[in-house]
Amino acid sequence: QIVGSVRCVQEEDIGSQGGYFVGASTQLYSSSKKFEQSFTESIQKEYEFARGQLDILLVTPSLILTPKVSSALQGKSIPIGAETIDVVENSLRGLGQVQETSGSWKHFAYYSFMYNLGAIGEYARNKLGVYMRNQVKQSQQN
Numbered sequence: 001q002i003v004g005s006v007r008c009v010q011e012e013d014i015g016s017q018g019g020y021f022v023g024a025s026t027q028l029y030s031s032s033k034k035f036e037q038s039f040t041e042s043i044q045k046e047y048e049f050a051r052g053q054l055d056i057l058l059v060t061p062s063l064i065l066t067p068k069v070s071s072a073l074q075g076k077s078i079p080i081g082a083e084t085i086d087v088v089e090n091s092l093r094g095l096g097q098v099q100e101t102s103g104s105w106k107h108f109a110y111y112s113f114m115y116n117l118g119a120i121g122e123y124a125r126n127k128l129g130v131y132m133r134n135q136v137k138q139s140q141q142n
Contacts (some may be wrong), residue, residue, distance in 0.1 A: 057094055057095050058099065059091045060100060060101070060111070061098075062104055063078060064083075065083050073110060080106050086103070088121065090103045091103040
């Protein structure tokens with residue numbers, strides 16, 4: 001319940017594209033991110049009456065190049081990786097404009113590509129997911 005005169009409250013929930021794509025060995029991660037998506041959507045619907053005063057944004061990025069991730073990659077680049085500052089700035093721009101953002105055009109393109117693989121089937125999505133994870137592991141080992 002909103003009490004008093006609230007002018008503008010902003011809430012960002014960090015999900016992940018992992019909540020949209022379930023694959024082998026990612027059950028716990030994917031299910032926790034799916035919960036985050038469902039929880040955020042429920043809150044958005046519950047407080048729809050306060051739109052303009054209460055902004056709730058779900059951020060669903062893919063690979064964010066944090067210092068730890070960048071260090072693990074040892075100078076190798078991953079095309080879908082986005083800089084932390086870009087994801088943060090793009091997400092903040094989305095507040096009050098949209099209810100969900102990937103935070104990066106690279107992540108949006110990756111999501112669109114993976115989502116459209118649905119026409120090919122879950123088997124192909126899982127195979128591509130395993131391939132991408134193996135590429136990241138391999139780059140960490142080299």
